[in-house]
Structure formats: C-alpha cells, structure tokens
Amino acid sequence: MSEFAPKKVAVLISGRGSNMASLIAAAKEEGYPAQIVLVASNNPDAKGLETAAAEGIATCAVDHKAYGKDREAFEKALNEEIVKSGAELVVLAGFMRLLTPWFVKQWEGRMINIHPALLPSFKGLDTHQRAIDAGVRLHGATVHFVTPEMDVGPIIMQGAVPVLDDDTEATLAARVLTVEHEIYPEALALVAAERTCIEGMRVRILGSDDMEEDLIAPVV
Numbered sequence: 001m002s003e004f005a006p007k008k009v010a011v012l013i014s015g016r017g018s019n020m021a022s023l024i025a026a027a028k029e030e031g032y033p034a035q036i037v038l039v040a041s042n043n044p045d046a047k048g049l050e051t052a053a054a055e056g057i058a059t060c061a062v063d064h065k066a067y068g069k070d071r072e073a074f075e076k077a078l079n080e081e082i083v084k085s086g087a088e089l090v091v092l093a094g095f096m097r098l099l100t101p102w103f104v105k106q107w108e109g110r111m112i113n114i115h116p117a118l119l120p121s122f123k124g125l126d127t128h129q130r131a132i133d134a135g136v137r138l139h140g141a142t143v144h145f146v147t148p149e150m151d152v153g154p155i156i157m158q159g160a161v162p163v164l165d166d167d168t169e170a171t172l173a174a175r176v177l178t179v180e181h182e183i184y185p186e187a188l189a190l191v192a193a194e195r196t197c198i199e200g201m202r203v204r205i206l207g208s209d210d211m212e213e214d215l216i217a218p219v220v
C-alpha cells in the first residue's frame with residue numbers, strides 16, 4: 001500500500017476502545033502504512049487498555065484527575081508519553097477530554113479524530129439521540145483533522161447510514177459504529193501514507209482517482 005516506512009501512531013482512548021481495536025487489526029495487515037506504538041488513556045480503568053496490552057502494544061494511563069483543573073499540566077504529562085513513544089501521528093478514538101490549543105498546536109496536521117455524526121451536524125455529545133430527535137434520514141460518522149475548536153477540523157472521510165423509523169439510540173449507535181470501524185482505518189491509512197493535503201477546510205486526497213469514490217462510504 002505504501003512505499004514509506006509505517007508511520008508510528010499513538011492512539012488516545014477513554015473507554016472501551018472498539019475503534020482502537022479496528023485500527024490495531026488494520027495495522028496488522030501487510031503493507032498498512034501505520035504502526036500503533038502506544039495506546040494512552042486519561043482513564044486508568046479504560047477497557048481498551050487491556051485490549052491493547054493483550055495485543056502486545058505499549059499502554060499508559062495519565063489520570064487527568066491527578067492534575068485537578070490544570071488541563072495543560074495533564075496534557076504536558078500525556079504529551080511526554082506520546083513523544084517518548086516516538087509517535088509521529090496522534091489518533092483520538094473516543095478520547096473524552098477537551099484539548100487545549102497548546103496540545104492541538106503540538107500535533108497540528110498530525111492528529112485526527114472520529115466523531116459519531118455527519119459533521120458539521122451534531123457536534124458534541126449524544127449525537128445519535130439528537131439525530132433521531134431531529135428526524136434526519138441519514139446519520140453517520142466523520143474522520144477529521146483536529147483543530148482547536150471541537151469537532152470542526154477539515155474532514156478526511158465520512159460514512160453514512162440510514163435512520164430507520166423504529167431506531168433507538170442504541171440501534172442507531174450500533175449501525176454507526178460499524179461504519180466507524182470501516183472508515184477510521186481507511187482514513188488513518190491515507191494520512192499515514194501522506195496522501196492527504198489540507199487546503200483550508202478541505203482535504204484533498206492525493207493519488208489514485210478511484211480513491212475519491214471511497215471517501216463517502218456507501219449507505220449500509
């Protein structure tokens with residue numbers, strides 16, 4: 001897939017880590033352009049830390065509670081771990097802490113996030129219930145570069161799913177999660193292979209023309 005050495009990636013999580021697991025699985029594939037060198041969490045009890053350790057990946061917990069209200073002190077400690085791991089890219093996968101402009105600046109253009117909605121709709125939390133309440137027919141997930149404003153950065157890839165009449169928050173969340181697990185490894189591969197070029201709010205994908213079609217996953 002890539003003529004580059006795999007890019008070293010730190011994945012930040014806060015909970016179950018199913019997206020992280022999908023990235024770990026993808027990174028095992030021959031030729032995948034990224035290698036997960038660290039899984040870090042602000043929550044020492046995050047289930048995903050166990051999953052990553054069982055896969056033989058280095059893990060660390062930097063408990064934000066130990067830093068009280070001092071977000072930057074927490075982020076500096078976390079950043080130290082990331083830098084120590086040799087990571088070149090940071091991937092947020094259900095990382096539930098707001099990041100300060102300082103941290104975002106350290107990883108500008110090199111940090112991506114997955115959000116469970118079709119941005120710019122439904123930024124923030126409770127996206128699935130809000131999508132149902134708003135009566136939208138399509139919902140989904142977005143992978144984007146991280147900028148200081150939450151859920152706003154340039155969009156790399158989106159996946160859409162239908163919202164069905166009898167959907168509950170749980171059924172819709174499960175349908176979206178399936179798409180998340182497809183698009184996050186694909187989007188990370190593009191970034192790691194240096195095939196993304198940020199132009200203002202748009203991300204241009206460099207390389208084969210037929211790739212363009214894959215940037216919006218089909219409705220499933």
Ligand code: GRF
Nearest residue numbers: 016017018019094114115116
């Ligand atoms: C996902 O829905 C992701 O989009 C959001 O947080 C959730 C994390 O789930 N940012 P998991 O920990 O990857 O299972």
